[in-house]
Amino acid sequence: MSTVGFRQHDHTHCVHTALAQAEAKCKTRRLQFTPVRRRVLEILLEKHRAMGAYDILGILSAEGLGSQPPVAYRALDFLVQNGFVHRIEQLNAYAACAHPTHDHVPAFLICRSCKAVAETETELTQGRLGAAASTSGFQIERVVVEAEGLCPECVGELP
Amino acid sequence: MSTVGFRQHDHTHCVHTALAQAEAKCKTRRLQFTPVRRRVLEILLEKHRAMGAYDILGILSAEGLGSQPPVAYRALDFLVQNGFVHRIEQLNAYAACAHPTHDHVPAFLICRSCKAVAETETELTQGRLGAAASTSGFQIERVVVEAEGLCPECVGELP
DNA sequence: TTGAAAAATGTAATAACATATCATCTTGGA
DNA sequence: TCCAAGATGATATGTTATTACATTTTTCAA
Structure with a gap:
């Protein structure tokens, strides 16, 4: 449950918890958790x-x-910037962070059949990528890790 | 040079070599290396x-x-499909593969300042991502790894 | 407390990226 | 040589994202 999200669960509780956490974090950081921002996070x-x-x-x-694109993009930018939401590059889509209480490098498992997305974590400079970066003098600031494949449900059902 | 590409080099030679390799690979696989496909790879x-x-x-x-979008997208799809070109998800862009002679999981270092891109390699199921996948029964087919940051040139020049 | 600066929102227009569809032509193999 | 698969031409449209600028709200310090 802490790393992978393909299982079912009742989450009215976790929605409330996550919203409360976000609100608290914004308060301490003096960020404005406005109605649109709150609602976008709640939707996700x-x-x-x-x-x-x-x-x-x-x-x-x-x-x-709000009905114009910037309304959504501004809210999403804010939420991504502050770690409440992640952008999934492969899908041009956004998903609420599953571990909003601590800094981490998110990694995603994306089902190509049903589009379910599970979030897990990885290390910033693990393995060869980190080695290549430090060898060449490249300074990594952010890492995108996204695996595409079949989720447990779809593995059985496809040709 | 085999993993990172931020250094300068004369590459009229490597362009020719890569095109010849692509041509040979298409021949053995019975794929059509048509003028548009060839030219797109050459441009990249x-x-x-x-x-x-x-x-x-x-x-x-x-x-x-050709002047219509499908011309470019069809050629790019072919080249990506066959491993001659990679798509960079973060940039909605395409780059010629730096290691076209063998199968690999590409990983990219992308400079947010000058947009230079270097390609290196990584393992498919390294570390926690692979562990999370196998624990949950997710079957990974493709992995996107893209690091954003500052290349050696830009590290010195920015605020 | 009030006023200036910073942050957020409203709104219109447009840019950038990508695909669907269908007709036609070319290629490779039976 | 003829057929089927693959490739191309062409039009239209769908999807994702940003620029620009006016207005309102919030913050914070004088």
């Missing part, structure tokens, strides 16, 4: 999957929270 | 950097090789 926590900016915008729009 | 080898599909299309168009 509730859906518990990767969503595109325009999917989110559709919901915001239906709720009268 | 010559520029020796990540380029967007529309950048490439601009060049093709100026040369009378």
Whole structure:
């Protein structure tokens, strides 16, 4: 449960917890946890999957929270910047962070069939990548690790 | 030189070599190395950097090789499919493979300042990601590893 | 407490990236 | 030589993301 998220669970509780944690973190850092930002995080926590900016915008729009793309992108930028949400590069999509209480390098397992996404962690400079960087003098600031494949559910069901 | 590509080098030679290797590989695999596909690979080898599909299309168009997006995307799909080119997810861009002669999991060092891209390699299931995958029953098929940061040139020059 | 600066929002327009569809042409192999 | 698969031409459209600028709200210190 702490590393992989393919299993079912009731998460009304975890949504509330995560929102409360985000609110607290914003308070201590003096960041504005505005209604749109809060709602975008809540949407991503509730859906518990990767969503595109325009999917989110559709919901915001239906709720009268804004209808133009920058509304969604600004909120997402804020949430990504502050570690509440991760961007999944392969999918051009966003997912709520599963471990928002500590700094980490996220890594994702992405099912190419059902698009489920599980988050785990990895080390910043592990193995050959870190070695290559330090050899060449490259200074790593951020690492994207995304594995594509089949989740446990889909492994059995496909050709 | 085999892992990192931030250093300068004369590469008229390596362009020719890489094209010849691609041609040979297509021959043995019975793939059609058509003029557009060849030219797209050549462009990426010559520029020796990540380029967007529309950048490439601009060049093709100026040369009378086609002016509509599918022309570029089809050629890129072919080249990616067959391991001659990699897609850089973070940049929505494409770069010629630096090690086309053997199968590998590419990893990239991407300079956020000058956009230079160096390719190195990594293991498919190294470390915690592989562990999380096998624990949960996720079957990894492809891994994207992209590090963003500052290249040796830019490390010195920025604030 | 109030006023200036910083941050956030509203809104319109457009840029950048990518695919669907269908007709036509070329190639390789039976 | 003919067929089937693969490649190309061409049009249209879908999806993702940013620029720009006016306005409002919040913060913070004088």
